[in-house]
Amino acid sequence: MIDWSAVALLLASLGGGDAPVGAHEPLQLAQVSIRQQIIIRVPVRSRKVAPPKPSPVEWKESRGPRCVAAGTIAGASLLGQSSVDLLLRDNSRVRAKLENACPALDYYYGFYISPNPDGQICADRDVIRSRMGGQCEIEAFRRLRPAPRD
Incomplete structure (x- = not known):
């Protein structure tokens, strides 16, 4: 897009005209800053639609990281109002424990995370925002490891 007012000022300052040299008004410059915001929409598979038979794998929680790189999140599985399982690109899972119950997560399938x-998405710093507008703070991350059922 061309800023025609800037072109007109430039031509007027170069234009010779009848005005004596130095009689022109000084050319003023301005700076424009553009800020970019990234919001990640995470698709969710609801666990409320239970499979007809139980899964052969049981997930065991262990100590998790303080932060998760936002670019490694491939999807999520909603467990209820107090936690969300994040599915990572390396096929591992991390459970995000939420500080309070987050009923808005159940309404729409999906949520937003703003890194x-x-x-990084970090516990005790970042929040999960529901598509309905609510937000819930992430209290902790727990690493999930598969353990076969007996």
């Missing part, structure tokens, strides 16, 4: 400039 900080460092590209």
Whole structure:
């Protein structure tokens, strides 16, 4: 897009005309900053539609990371109002324990996470935003490991 007012000022300053040299008004410059915001929409598979038979794998929780790189999140599975399982690109799982019950997550399938400039989603810092507008703070991450059922 061309800023015609800037072109007109430039032509007027170069145009010779009848005005004596130095009689022109000084050319003023301005700076424009453009900020970019990234919001990640995470698709959710609801666990309320239970499979007809129980899964042969049981997930055991263990100590998890403080932060998860936002770019590694491939999807999520909603467990209820207090936690969400994040499915990572390397086929591992991390459970995000939410500080309070988050009833808005059940209404729409999906939620938003806005990573900080460092590209990380961190416990005790970041929130999960529902598509309905509510938000829930992430209290902790727990790593999930498969353990066969007996």
